[in-house]
Amino acid sequence: MEATEREREAMRRAMSLALHGPRGVNPQVGAVLLSPDGTVLAEGWHRGAGTAHAEVDALGRLGPDAARGATAVVTLEPCNHTGRTGPCSEALIAAGVARVVYAVDDPGRASSGGAARLRAAGVDVTGGVLADEGRALLDSWLTVQRLGRPHVTVKWAQSLDGRAAAADGTSQWITGPAAREDVHRRRAAADAIVVGTGTVLADDPALTARRPDGALHDAQPMPVVVGRRPIPGDARVHRHPRPLMLHEGAELFGEDDHAATSLLAQLRDRGVQRVFVEGGPTLASAFLRAGLADEVLAYVAPTLLGGPITAIGDAGVTTIDEQLRLDVAAVERLGDDLLIVATPRRAGEQQQEGTR
Template sequence: MTGYAERAADRAMLDLAARAAYRGVGLVEPNPPVGCVIGRRLARRGVEILAIGHHRAVGGPHAEAEALALCRARHADPAGASAWVTLEPCAHHGRTPPCADALIEAGVAEVVFATQDPHPAGAGGAARLRSAGVDVRRSDASAWALELSAPFVHRVRTGRPWVIAKWAQTLDGRLAARSGESKWITGPRARLDAHRLRARVGAVLTGIGTVLADDPLLTARGVPRVRRRALRVVVDPELRTPPDGRLARSVTDGPVVVWSSAGARASARRALRDAGVEVVELPETSGRLDLEAGLVTLARQRGVSDALVEAGPGLLGELADLDLIDEARAYIAPAVLADAGALPVMRGTRARALQEAAPFRLLGARRLGPDLGVVWRRSRDGGAHAAHGDQKGSGPGVSA
């Protein structure tokens, strides 16, 4: 196989592995979603696929084990075959035996993976495979596979959940009319897409401005399968969240937490607690709630891997100022307000010059009825993820 054909095969197989892995998103966290393809490279080009596996649930078999089991079930011998895995095969005994050992035992001759395991407990698989004589390589051929693991890598490195900011806007970039009215900017298909997103994240965050303006529920509705019941969190330093609002009245559908300051009124705290809402005091920095500390707590104490922010310009702007937005999802409606008094997407103080703007990269865009759904991710390094624009036919789409 030529170098070009080999890379094309790597890209196609890692794309396939990533596609399989996406089926586990929302079900496997705090583990990473992982996919694995086992196949034989054909003499000239292409691959004969023996099995495709993915990690389906926490505590369940890893993708490599799934694919090997499928090989056995099909009487397809993986000896001498290749394995394409979205993440470096693990080398540790966790809830399941090490995947590196399983691949060695099965006689797999080559392992290609997209992302190195950033977790100290999981790393070392590549070295183990190599020392057993397996040909091991990391490949950046598939943007799908690289993007798949980006949230997991981010969580391990920062200790924070992956923060997805989501909003609906008019064509001219407004979140709401000057009256605060924002229901509904987009149509039913865009709204359903947003509910799907709620159905797979660990937490949905909003600000007190949105709670007072919209009285939102923030639950996933109209979705066939709720993969995760998100913790609902309100940034509300003075505890103005109404104890008789829809959030407080729906605590039986899922927990509600309010992030407050230490100085909030005791009576408001009591009223919310009586309504079943949990009030958590966050530390303050320069008179503002420390949102970063709040996010770390969500990851550490609540096992939240992804946090969806559905807020107005106040909280969105503050998160952008703090560079805490990892992914942005805009639903753009074909309507123009052309009113300087209408609400912008973000109110912040991040940059006064274009060169100070935070760079994001485009992941995908999709038509949703009359609206457009667009996904971007924050570009923080010049590393592997920066090269997407050069890739043809490989890249994650917009869907949740």
């Protein structure tokens, strides 16, 4: 049975409700319960790990038997497993819901199967309603489910000759105000910003996401510093509005590419869905070398620096056949600077290019 226009309207409402919930380990999910005549009976959303899922949150706002014969409109397929809470499929069946409409299939191995369980109990189920909007809503969370780790953006700023700093290590500023504003906007969209101890010691960054007037963006990424060298007690990162996460790993990720994988696993377990790797060259190289970069942002300034400090270091390329090819997704003009947005090709695609 196709979704009615009233159900599609309720789905849009459920998607807006989902955004009230936190982005984290669990998906942002919204639900709307409709009576047989299309009247909204109750609304709900998921408020974080360990709390009632959206469907149960909505059901909890009704009295006994008030949902019998109702339609549940949910942004994600109702779960079918017991975790910190019980299965939503069983809660909907017990409440007497007659129909369930959802946008996106649950990709979880343990949690999926709710639609099949509902159908087996005689509930009418329609999936894929406003699926594109649903996937856009859950994009970051779905990426974590697919990759088993957060999405990783690796960013650097460089001169036209590929340098990240002058010979004495100074780097503020290679790019202009428009490029820096763009960086801060992208920081605000991330859940965590990762730098090495070398960057903290050299530049003393605040690691906040700021507007051009210096005010903080509403959303702030969690600051993460990687390395074994101690950070001074008066470093600006200690004044960040979110608690600092320190990850020892290997010093500068130099000897151990598994450190990047370990870091991402820790961040995933903390509910981080998007990681912004910002410095320095060795840290960026480690993520590229390990095949853990999903997006590259290269801010290129029309200036020449020369010297030994390149934008990235050892990327694991020893011969031209091993080069890490990228596909350019966009090129933007930001004041006098250029932003190149690119996505690394995966192993099979890299090999295919090498055989042409």
